[in-house]
Amino acid sequence: MNRRNLLASLLGTMAAGCTKIGETAPFAWAVDRAEGLHRIAHRAMGGQRPLAREYPPSAITAGFRGNGSTDVPTPAYRAHQAAGFADWRLSVGGLVERPLSLTMADIRALPQRTQITRHDCVEGWSAIGQWTGPQLGPILDRAGLLPDARYILFRCADLLYGAPYYESCDLADAFHPQTIIAHRLNGAALPVKNGAPLRLRLERQLGYKHAKYLTGIQAVASLNGFGKGNGGFWEDRGYQWYAGI
Amino acid sequence: MRRRHTFATRLWHWLNALCLLVLLMSGLNISNAHPWLYWGDSGFQPARAWAALPRFPHWMTIPDHYSLAVARDWHVLFAWIFALSLLAFMLASLRNRHFARDLMTRRHEWRVRAILADIGAHLRLRFAAHGSKYNFLQKLSYGVVIFILLPLMIATGMAISPGADAAWGWLGQALGGRQSARSIHFITAAALTGFTIGHILLVLLSGPWGQMRAMIAGGRLDEQA
Numbered sequence: 001m002n003r004r005n006l007l008a009s010l011l012g013t014m015a016a017g018c019t020k021i022g023e024t025a026p027f028a029w030a031v032d033r034a035e036g037l038h039r040i041a042h043r044a045m046g047g048q049r050p051l052a053r054e055y056p057p058s059a060i061t062a063g064f065r066g067n068g069s070t071d072v073p074t075p076a077y078r079a080h081q082a083a084g085f086a087d088w089r090l091s092v093g094g095l096v097e098r099p100l101s102l103t104m105a106d107i108r109a110l111p112q113r114t115q116i117t118r119h120d121c122v123e124g125w126s127a128i129g130q131w132t133g134p135q136l137g138p139i140l141d142r143a144g145l146l147p148d149a150r151y152i153l154f155r156c157a158d159l160l161y162g163a164p165y166y167e168s169c170d171l172a173d174a175f176h177p178q179t180i181i182a183h184r185l186n187g188a189a190l191p192v193k194n195g196a197p198l199r200l201r202l203e204r205q206l207g208y209k210h211a212k213y214l215t216g217i218q219a220v221a222s223l224n225g226f227g228k229g230n231g232g233f234w235e236d237r238g239y240q241w242y243a244g245i
Numbered sequence: 246m247r248r249r250h251t252f253a254t255r256l257w258h259w260l261n262a263l264c265l266l267v268l269l270m271s272g273l274n275i276s277n278a279h280p281w282l283y284w285g286d287s288g289f290q291p292a293r294a295w296a297a298l299p300r301f302p303h304w305m306t307i308p309d310h311y312s313l314a315v316a317r318d319w320h321v322l323f324a325w326i327f328a329l330s331l332l333a334f335m336l337a338s339l340r341n342r343h344f345a346r347d348l349m350t351r352r353h354e355w356r357v358r359a360i361l362a363d364i365g366a367h368l369r370l371r372f373a374a375h376g377s378k379y380n381f382l383q384k385l386s387y388g389v390v391i392f393i394l395l396p397l398m399i400a401t402g403m404a405i406s407p408g409a410d411a412a413w414g415w416l417g418q419a420l421g422g423r424q425s426a427r428s429i430h431f432i433t434a435a436a437l438t439g440f441t442i443g444h445i446l447l448v449l450l451s452g453p454w455g456q457m458r459a460m461i462a463g464g465r466l467d468e469q470a
Binding site for chain 2: 008009016018027034038047050059124
């Protein structure tokens with residue numbers, strides 16, 4: 001056995017052993033605790049409401065990358081696209097006092113926030129873009145959350161690998177001042193590859209949390225019963241629900 | 246009898262070795278998700294990368310197939326064990342004077358002639374340390390690892406993490422932006438891998454059984470290899 005094979009078999013044994021350990025319940029328990037500890041640490045480090053860094057216009061990266069779903073190839077979406085998304089609606093429902101159905105005009109009429117922030121993909125890359133849209137907090141206040149509401153669920157028009165994309169966050173993130181429903185990127189209407197006509201901006205977390213092609217917002221008491229119950233499309237496929245790490 | 250290595254040192258040494266191996270192997274799996282490195286705050290076009298990394302084969306990644314989700318689970322779990330055990334080791338080593346007694350270099354060791362003599366002794370595979378537990382090159386390399394490289398892994402890891410970056414933005418800015426922090430994270434990991442390979446080779450060259458016995462059972466201070 002040469003030295004390279006020896007190294008490969010030693011590390012390969014380690015890799016295979018860890019793979020087996022990674023499939024056990026105690027490991028799942030430990031990584032859940034570690035994820036929670038990261039979230040607690042991040043919130044403790046930042047005090048009340050730390051803002052993600054905002055950049056000057058010179059930092060904007062041209063050709064903001066689209067990832068995951070970059071289109072919704074359905075006749076209904078194509079019709080919306082042809083009509084410039086004039087009739088797109090965003091529903092606000094679930095555990096709220098007054099369910100809403102917001103038109104694009106309603107969304108543009110709300111007080112707007114424009115922020116130049118960095119989008120960090122779980123894969124490792126980053127792009128900087130300028131996003132404009134109303135804050136989520138005042139929209140939820142207008143609908144009036146019921147006392148049982150603990151999470152906000154985001155419904156999307158796109159299917160990824162045949163399953164509906166969705167996401168969720170807790171109320172602390174939902175009411176964060178930088179959490180907006182963006183309809184503009186870099187001063188123009190949101191491009192299709194970036195989630196036209198509406199996408200969530202959940203700064204301080206990784207890109208997969210920023211749900212695109214938004215159709216509905218739902219206040220819920222628990223994440224059970226949606227998808228596989230882990231709070232998001234990628235979360236149902238093993239990724240962390242708290243994606244601030 | 247004074248032990249050559251205290252219990253705290255031995256416990257941390259092996260725990261840290263395990264952490265570094267798991268973090269490296271899960272990190273190589275994560276690297277495979279986007280094997281390009283950039284400088285500055287942003288970067289996503291491979292054409293603008295300063296480095297393109299190879300695809301790391303599955304026998305050196307955790308888990309043993311491509312899974313960004315599971316690799317990240319291992320990485321963020323062992324990041325805690327790694328960081329907290331380093332902190333505990335540092336506090337213990339201040340308390341038991343391991344840093345002050347064994348790792349702090351003395352002024353006379355920094356003289357050019359002394360350094361050259363130490364390098365010469367290493368080249369002749371003679372590793373005796375005069376009057377203290379470690380020779381100058383050992384103190385220097387252990388010091389760089391413990392006080393610069395390992396803390397830099399934690400600092401750059403935190404700067405890559407968007408939640409920590411929102412709270413402690415100064416850290417990412419001091420490191421030159423998120424993509425620079427990611428690049429430094431990879432470079433530091435490579436440096437630690439290089440150190441570990443050199444460390445293992447030197448153990449093999451300087452009486453591996455005695456060295457291993459000392460790092461496992463403690464050894465005796467007078468049986469230096």
